[in-house]
Amino acid sequence: MPNTTDLDPSKSPLAFFGSEVRRHREKTEMTQKDLGGKLYCSGALVGYIETAKRFPTDEFADGCDKIFETDGSFGRLWPLVARLALPSWFREYVEFEAAATAIRTYQAQTLYGLLQTEDYARAVMRTSRHRDLDGLVAARMERQHILTGPKAPDIWVVLDEAALRRRPADNEAMRAQLQRLLDYRFDPKMVIQVLPFSAGFPASLDGSFTLLDMDEGADFVYSEGVGSAQVMAHPDEFKQAAFRYDLLRAAALSPGDSAELIASLLEEL
Structure with missing residues (x-):
C-alpha cells in the first residue's frame, strides 16, 4: 500500500x-x-x-x-x-501520467514531451536557462519509459503545425525528431495527427492541454502556465475539455495525411 x-x-x-x-x-x-x-x-x-x-x-x-x-x-x-493546482507544479503530474490508461494531448508550440528525442528536448529546455539542464533532459527521457512498459497507455496526439515548423538550430536534431514521429505510425497504441494552418483558428486558443484517463479515481485535464500548472478533475470541466479535444481531432489531418506532411517537412531539412 x-x-x-x-x-x-x-x-x-x-x-x-x-x-x-x-x-x-x-x-x-x-x-x-x-x-x-x-x-x-x-x-x-x-x-x-x-x-x-x-x-x-x-x-x-x-x-x-x-x-x-x-x-x-x-x-x-x-x-x-x-479544481486544484498540482501540489508542486510538474513533479506530481509525472506520477499521474505513468498511471494513466489513456492520454489525449494537444500541443500548440512544441512537440509532446513523451515523444521528444533527447537532442530536441535539450534544445527546448535550453531556452529556460535552467542550471541543471542535464538533469531536466534525463528526467524527460525517464518519463518515456511508460511508452514501452506492460501497461503502456493509449496515446492520441494532435500537433499544431506550428510545433512542427518551430525548429532548433541543429537541423540534424530536427531530422531525428521528425523521423521518430514517423516511426510511431507503426505503434498500435499511438495516433498522431497534425492540425494544419489551413484549419484556421484552433478550438483551443488557450494553448496546449492534456486529458488523462485513469483506471481508478477521477479523470482530469492538465494545462500549464508560466511556472505553474492547473488541473481540473471536475466531471463537467473534463467533459468540456474532451469536447474541445474532439473538435481539434476533427479539424486535424488524418493520421495518414499527417504522416505525409511530417515526411515532407523532413525532406525540406
Missing part, C-alpha cells in the same frame, strides 16, 4: 482531502481495504487518495461522508479538490 507518513496536509487541497480520509479511517479502526470495500473500490485506490496520488470522485467523497458521518464535509471539500 502507498506510504501515508510523508503526506503534508497543508501542501494542497488534494493532500488535505487525503489526510482527512486517513484520519477518519484510522479513527474508526478500518484498514484501507476495509474502507475500499465499503466504497466499492480497491484498498489500493484508498491508499493512493490518502497519499494524494489519485483524485477522488464525487461518489468517493459522498461515500466517505456517509461512512464517517461527517455531515457533508468531504462533499463540500471535493469541488475545491477537483
Whole structure:
C-alpha cells in the first residue's frame, strides 16, 4: 500500500482531502481495504487518495461522508479538490501520467514531451536557462519509459503545425525528431495527427492541454502556465475539455495525411 507518513496536509487541497480520509479511517479502526470495500473500490485506490496520488470522485467523497458521518464535509471539500493546482507544479503530474490508461494531448508550440528525442528536448529546455539542464533532459527521457512498459497507455496526439515548423538550430536534431514521429505510425497504441494552418483558428486558443484517463479515481485535464500548472478533475470541466479535444481531432489531418506532411517537412531539412 502507498506510504501515508510523508503526506503534508497543508501542501494542497488534494493532500488535505487525503489526510482527512486517513484520519477518519484510522479513527474508526478500518484498514484501507476495509474502507475500499465499503466504497466499492480497491484498498489500493484508498491508499493512493490518502497519499494524494489519485483524485477522488464525487461518489468517493459522498461515500466517505456517509461512512464517517461527517455531515457533508468531504462533499463540500471535493469541488475545491477537483479544481486544484498540482501540489508542486510538474513533479506530481509525472506520477499521474505513468498511471494513466489513456492520454489525449494537444500541443500548440512544441512537440509532446513523451515523444521528444533527447537532442530536441535539450534544445527546448535550453531556452529556460535552467542550471541543471542535464538533469531536466534525463528526467524527460525517464518519463518515456511508460511508452514501452506492460501497461503502456493509449496515446492520441494532435500537433499544431506550428510545433512542427518551430525548429532548433541543429537541423540534424530536427531530422531525428521528425523521423521518430514517423516511426510511431507503426505503434498500435499511438495516433498522431497534425492540425494544419489551413484549419484556421484552433478550438483551443488557450494553448496546449492534456486529458488523462485513469483506471481508478477521477479523470482530469492538465494545462500549464508560466511556472505553474492547473488541473481540473471536475466531471463537467473534463467533459468540456474532451469536447474541445474532439473538435481539434476533427479539424486535424488524418493520421495518414499527417504522416505525409511530417515526411515532407523532413525532406525540406
